[in-house]
Amino acid sequence: MPSQVIRAEALAKRYEGEQGAVIEPLAGADLRVDEGEFVGIVGRSGSGKSTLLGILGTLDRRFDGKLELFGRDARALDDGAVSRLRGERIGFVFQSYHLFAHLTVLDNVLVPTLFRPSSLDLSRRARNLLEELGLADRMQSRPAQLSGGQRQRVALARALLLRPALLLCDEPTGNLDSETAEVVTSLLARQARDEGAAVLAVTHTRQVLRAAQRALKLEGGKLVAASLDDEAAA
Amino acid sequence: MRFASLLVLVGRDLVRTRGALATSGFGIAAATASLAFFLSLGLGVRAVLLGDVFPADRVELEPPKAADPGLVGLLLPQAWPGISKEQVESLERLEDAKHVYPKLRFAFPASARGGKGVLGRDVGTSELPGDGIEPSLVAAELPEGSPPFEDPLLRATKACSANADCGSDQYCESVPGKEEGLCCDPVPVLVSRYLVELFDKTMAPAHKLPPIGETIVSRANRVVFDVRLGDSLIGKAKTGSPRVVKGRLIGISRRAVDLGVTIPIDVVRRYNREYAGDDAAEKLTSVVVEAKSAAHTARIVAHAQSIGLEPKDTHARDVSLLLSGIMALLSLVAGVIFVVSASNIAHTFRTLVDERRAEIALYRAVGASASDVRTWMLSLAVVVGIGGGVVGLVVARLAAYGADRLAATELPDFPFKPETFFDFPAWLFLGAMGFASLFALLGAISPARRASSVDPVTVLAER
Ligand SMILES: Nc1ncnc2c1ncn2[C@@H]1O[C@H](COP(=O)(O)OP(=O)(O)O)[C@@H](O)[C@H]1O
Ligand SMILES: [Mg+2]
Numbered sequence: 001m002p003s004q005v006i007r008a009e010a011l012a013k014r015y016e017g018e019q020g021a022v023i024e025p026l027a028g029a030d031l032r033v034d035e036g037e038f039v040g041i042v043g044r045s046g047s048g049k050s051t052l053l054g055i056l057g058t059l060d061r062r063f064d065g066k067l068e069l070f071g072r073d074a075r076a077l078d079d080g081a082v083s084r085l086r087g088e089r090i091g092f093v094f095q096s097y098h099l100f101a102h103l104t105v106l107d108n109v110l111v112p113t114l115f116r117p118s119s120l121d122l123s124r125r126a127r128n129l130l131e132e133l134g135l136a137d138r139m140q141s142r143p144a145q146l147s148g149g150q151r152q153r154v155a156l157a158r159a160l161l162l163r164p165a166l167l168l169c170d171e172p173t174g175n176l177d178s179e180t181a182e183v184v185t186s187l188l189a190r191q192a193r194d195e196g197a198a199v200l201a202v203t204h205t206r207q208v209l210r211a212a213q214r215a216l217k218l219e220g221g222k223l224v225a226a227s228l229d230d231e232a233a234a
Numbered sequence: 235m236r237f238a239s240l241l242v243l244v245g246r247d248l249v250r251t252r253g254a255l256a257t258s259g260f261g262i263a264a265a266t267a268s269l270a271f272f273l274s275l276g277l278g279v280r281a282v283l284l285g286d287v288f289p290a291d292r293v294e295l296e297p298p299k300a301a302d303p304g305l306v307g308l309l310l311p312q313a314w315p316g317i318s319k320e321q322v323e324s325l326e327r328l329e330d331a332k333h334v335y336p337k338l339r340f341a342f343p344a345s346a347r348g349g350k351g352v353l354g355r356d357v358g359t360s361e362l363p364g365d366g367i368e369p370s371l372v373a374a375e376l377p378e379g380s381p382p383f384e385d386p387l388l389r390a391t392k393a394c395s396a397n398a399d400c401g402s403d404q405y406c407e408s409v410p411g412k413e414e415g416l417c418c419d420p421v422p423v424l425v426s427r428y429l430v431e432l433f434d435k436t437m438a439p440a441h442k443l444p445p446i447g448e449t450i451v452s453r454a455n456r457v458v459f460d461v462r463l464g465d466s467l468i469g470k471a472k473t474g475s476p477r478v479v480k481g482r483l484i485g486i487s488r489r490a491v492d493l494g495v496t497i498p499i500d501v502v503r504r505y506n507r508e509y510a511g512d513d514a515a516e517k518l519t520s521v522v523v524e525a526k527s528a529a530h531t532a533r534i535v536a537h538a539q540s541i542g543l544e545p546k547d548t549h550a551r552d553v554s555l556l557l558s559g560i561m562a563l564l565s566l567v568a569g570v571i572f573v574v575s576a577s578n579i580a581h582t583f584r585t586l587v588d589e590r591r592a593e594i595a596l597y598r599a600v601g602a603s604a605s606d607v608r609t610w611m612l613s614l615a616v617v618v619g620i621g622g623g624v625v626g627l628v629v630a631r632l633a634a635y636g637a638d639r640l641a642a643t644e645l646p647d648f649p650f651k652p653e654t655f656f657d658f659p660a661w662l663f664l665g666a667m668g669f670a671s672l673f674a675l676l677g678a679i680s681p682a683r684r685a686s687s688v689d690p691v692t693v694l695a696e697r
Pocket of ligand 2: 049050051170
């Protein structure tokens with residue numbers, strides 16, 4: 001039986017807006033994801049998809065509800081433990097890449113190794129990943145010299161470097177042409193299939209949904225099952 | 235966080251933000267330079283003043299002042315408690331003491347007359363106080379070729395019964411326990427520079443006599459004078475019969491008593507026994523203890539006080555106190571610069587952190603803990619502090635070198651003019667580096683806390 005990576009119950013998140021207005025992007029969302037699963041998440045813009053990924057990835061620790069990651073109560077961990085969990089077992093791909101402008105492509109990919117408790121030379125793996133993503137000749141470039149699609153692939157290589165058990169992607173193909181989107185999508189799928197990672201991808205594109213095993217829709221603060229053929233854009 | 239990672243992160247910052255970091259390190263460099271410069275100047279000057287001018291590795295000890303019989307003691311020598319043999323031995327046994335030199339004051343009235351050779355006519359003093367000291371105490375100080383500072387009786391051979399039996403340059407010294415005396419050279423006499431100054435500036439003009447300061451060293455050998463023992467204006471000694479001996483001024487010494495003459499201690503012992511009894515010959519007036527180094531002096535004084543002796547001379551203590559005060563004041567100036575540079579660092583780092591909130595959030599997202607971020611910022615500050623400290627020390631060292639060169643060529647020669655006015659002991663380097671990194675660290679504490687409190691969730695809000 002595959003082990004559970006995410007077990008979230010009744011997740012709720014509210015933002016205090018101006019003049020007492022309250023926004024509640026999450027209101028009782030439940031979610032279970034096993035290892036090796038590739039789950040697509042759809043939902044209207046502003047429905048709370050990014051908020052959900054932030055909570056699942058322990059970036060956002062102020063929420064209501066129950067969250068277990070890898071069988072441990074994520075809320076009970078202190079900052080040191082949660083940072084280690086984030087560094088070693090969770091990979092992020094953000095919609096807007098988030099690369100370090102002052103570092104080369106290769107150094108960007110290697111950043112996660114800096115905060116590991118033990119040193120491990122992963123530059124071979126970093127190079128292999130970049131080659132696989134078609135960036136063999138851009139390793140010494142700066143992010144500013146790359147196109148949007150190239151940057152997203154660098155971000156993906158960084159997320160995959162430490163073979164995370166949980167991969168959280170926020171519209172990973174949003175800015176990519178369909179050819180590059182295909183490369184990224186198949187890499188995500190392979191990550192779930194071959195490495196046993198739990199992959200959660202927020203997406204608007206059918207391409208990604210087709211690669212996923214199931215789809216969920218964020219609606220009214222709750223996650224509901226959705227069809228894989230859903231043209232996700234709402 | 236691993237040290238290697240810290241090096242990578244800090245190294246990248248140094249390359250990337252070198253301008254701002256160098257500017258904030260500049261203040262630390264200035265503060266370190268002034269601290270090191272002032273302290274080393276103070277230490278250097280103190281070493282000269284206390285080592286050569288007012289040696290602090292020597293301390294003169296005597297019975298408490300209250301017991302000082304003053305002039306009355308000359309007539310009532312028995313009232314003088316003095317320093318016993320046991321006390322001297324106890325001092326000699328001290329680990330901290332290198333040498334113990336005894337001092338014995340005249341315990342009898344005496345007067346003097348002479349000086350024709352230098353002054354043109356004889357002058358006299360109706361009262362002649364005097365001290366006896368161990369010849370070895372001044373051996374190193376006497377110029378070459380000067381007559382020996384020792385008991386002249388050691389070299390006397392020719393028997394006599396009155397001064398008239400001896401040559402005009404000699405006198406007939408009585409030998410303890412013998413009928414006959416021996417013809418002796420004049421007793422060697424040292425005086426203080428203070429006495430010479432006093433004579434030249436006040437007595438000589440008043441009596442239309444030439445100053446002797448200029449000639450005293452070169453022509454001192456001519457200044458032979460008569461000393462009348464056991465008899466002065468104040469009165470006569472209780473025992474012994476007054477007689478006249480000869481003295482010869484052989485030089486100026488820092489060990490000489492301010493007012494009076496200083497002669498070999500064996501001579502004083504002999505005279506004291508003759509005119510004031512055995513006790514006055516045996517019990518010392520004071521002792522000079524030479525410490526292994528200035529650092530040992532305090533313990534010697536403490537021990538001395540425990541056996542009922544007090545340090546006599548406060549010059550050294552005053553000078554050292556004054557210098558410590560000046561050094562403290564100048565260090566305070568350096569301290570103010572340090573505080574200013576710490577706030578400078580705080581400002582620079584705060585700006586740095588604010589500019590990098592997004593980056594910090596991203597580092598947090600890929601695994602940096604809040605304490606990693608704090609450690610990183612503080613380490614960066616310490617590196618800036620160390621850099622500033624090194625630059626500051628180099629500047630201080632160069633400035634000291636320049637000042638010494640200037641002093642060597644531009645300043646006239648003066649007594650005790652040193653080759654260097656500075657002293658840079660290892661602890662000064664280490665201390666200055668410590669202060670440099672400490673203040674950089676202090677400046678960075680609040681920005682580092684600010685950096686570590688950047689919420690990783692910010693990464694989602696960016697762009
Ligand atoms: N830091 C915040 N403060 C206030 N409101 C926020 C904040 N972050 C997100 N929101 C609001 O929460 C809702 C969900 O946002 P988000 O999760 O980014 O949606 P999605 O990613 O699905 O487009 C939006 O209405 C957004 O305006
Ligand atoms: Mg979003």
